[in-house]
Amino acid sequence: MKQVIIELGEKSYPVYIGKGIHSKIADVLKEHRISNQIVIITDRNVAKHHLSKFKKQLKTVGNVVNTIVIPAGEKQKSWQRLQAVLAEIVRLKLSRNAVIVALGGGVVGDLAGFAAATFRRGIAFVQVPTTLLSQLDSSVGGKVGVNFLENKNIIGAFHQPKFVLSDVEFLKTLPKREIICGIGEMLKYGILGGEDTFKFLNSNLNEINKLNLEVVEETIFHCVNIKAKMVSEDEKELFKTGGRVPLNIGHAVGHALEALSNYRLHHGEAVLLGLRVETDIANEMGILKEKDYGLITDYLYRIKFQPDLSYIKLKNIIDYLAAGKGGAKTRFVLPKKIGSVEVTSEVSLSIIQRLLRKKFSSNNRQIP
Numbered sequence: 028m029k030q031v032i033i034e035l036g037e038k039s040y041p042v043y044i045g046k047g048i049h050s051k052i053a054d055v056l057k058e059h060r061i062s063n064q065i066v067i068i069t070d071r072n073v074a075k076h077h078l079s080k081f082k083k084q085l086k087t088v089g090n091v092v093n094t095i096v097i098p099a100g101e102k103q104k105s106w107q108r109l110q111a112v113l114a115e116i117v118r119l120k121l122s123r124n125a126v127i128v129a130l131g132g133g134v135v136g137d138l139a140g141f142a143a144a145t146f147r148r149g150i151a152f153v154q155v156p157t158t159l160l161s162q163l164d165s166s167v168g169g170k171v172g173v174n175f176l177e178n179k180n181i182i183g184a185f186h187q188p189k190f191v192l193s194d195v196e197f198l199k200t201l202p203k204r205e206i207i208c209g210i211g212e213m214l215k216y217g218i219l220g221g222e223d224t225f226k227f228l229n230s231n232l233n234e235i236n237k238l239n240l241e242v243v244e245e246t247i248f249h250c251v252n253i254k255a256k257m258v259s260e261d262e263k264e265l266f267k268t269g270g271r272v273p274l275n276i277g278h279a280v281g282h283a284l285e286a287l288s289n290y291r292l293h294h295g296e297a298v299l300l301g302l303r304v305e306t307d308i309a310n311e312m313g314i315l316k317e318k319d320y321g322l323i324t325d326y327l328y329r330i331k332f333q334p335d336l337s338y339i340k341l342k343n344i345i346d347y348l349a350a351g352k353g354g355a356k357t358r359f360v361l362p363k364k365i366g367s368v369e370v371t372s373e374v375s376l377s378i379i380q381r382l383l384r385k386k387f388s389s390n391n392r393q394i395p
């Protein structure tokens with residue numbers, strides 16, 4: 028089992044990564060002196076494959092285990108679903124010592140974490156991520172929340188888990204589409220992590236795609252180490268350019284596509300497309316030089332993903348980006364070279380329009 032520590036003073040916590048390690052959950056909870064009042068929050072797909080076995084593990088040390096099972100999908104990361112989950116939690120009459128265990132992908136992690144952050148002004152929670160995306164990214168760093176009024180993640184909190192337990196065995200039941208999503212979010216670490224990480228991820232892309240669990244475990248370890256450093260430096264994303272801000276690379280355009288597709292595009296898919304567009308924007312603006320532009324685009328297009336996006340109007344993407352998030356100007360994190368980014372809100376909409384028009388209409392390396 029591998030371990031990465033997220034250094035945050037009193038709030039520091041470990042991320043355990045390994046194969047078959049969910050069978051140790053009861054011991055890990057005991058080690059962390061976590062109360063015996065447990066609520067597992069999960070979704071229907073994860074419940075179908077993994078809940079009963081997981082619940083049995085938790086009960087082995089006499090824990091009182093309740094479960095809340097929500098429908099699956101991004102639309103559940105909503106104010107309404109949060110309210111319903113909190114209503115169930117209140118009905119369970121939990122004390123302040125209770126713990127919420129998020130068993131699922133990023134949707135469950137973000138929603139359950141936010142419920143934990145708000146119930147009785149904050150109770151403990153634990154992340155047991157079950158998707159590639161959540162294991163290598165979303166379960167770490169304490170960002171929790173819901174989408175609201177067409178805005179991704181606009182309502183939320185920073186609430187760090189007590190620990191994260193990533194068992195790559197869970198990934199065996201993951202649909203192929205969700206592996207691509209994980210790879211979408213993973214690709215950003217190749218750009219952010221520097222040359223060694225880029226080489227590692229680039230050369231192992233096929234094995235990750237085939238779900239070679241040894242390679243996947245190593246990949247998660249790589250990505251979590253990169254994220255750990257950024258989160259430790261800048262827990263609440265207060266930095267203007269450094270800290271955890273670079274983690275948003277590809278996300279300005281990605282979030283626009285995700286929201287405008289009405290979540291037909293999954294998050295990781297939207298990020299993958301966002302990375303492709305933003306890499307072009309960086310090159311067009313002269314920020315990203317040709318050599319690294321070539322390396323990064325080859326890497327981003329090694330994953331074959333060309334969905335039909337004809338149902339999204341180009342004008343709506345531009346309007347979405349022009350409107351910004353919560354009134355603030357849209358901030359772009361653009362690749363400068365492998366291992367470094369430039370953060371700017373000064374991207375001309377005409378550049379984006381031109382690039383998107385070209386991508387939407389060309390047959391070669393098009394977004395759709």
Ligand SMILES: NC(=O)c1ccc[n+]([C@@H]2O[C@H](COP(=O)([O-])OP(=O)(O)OC[C@H]3O[C@@H](n4cnc5c(N)ncnc54)[C@H](O)[C@@H]3O)[C@@H](O)[C@H]2O)c1
Nearest residue numbers: 072099132133134135157158160161165170197200201294
């Ligand atoms: N908090 C953060 O720092 C952070 C970072 C990145 C992304 N996110 C968020 O994460 C979300 C995306 O997460 P995701 O990609 O994990 O999506 P998800 O949680 O919707 O899971 C994807 C699908 O896989 C199913 N599933 C999950 N585990 C499974 C398993 N082991 N076997 C079979 N099916 C399984 C789910 O039911 C769902 O249908 C987005 O809302 C995004 O905004 C958060």
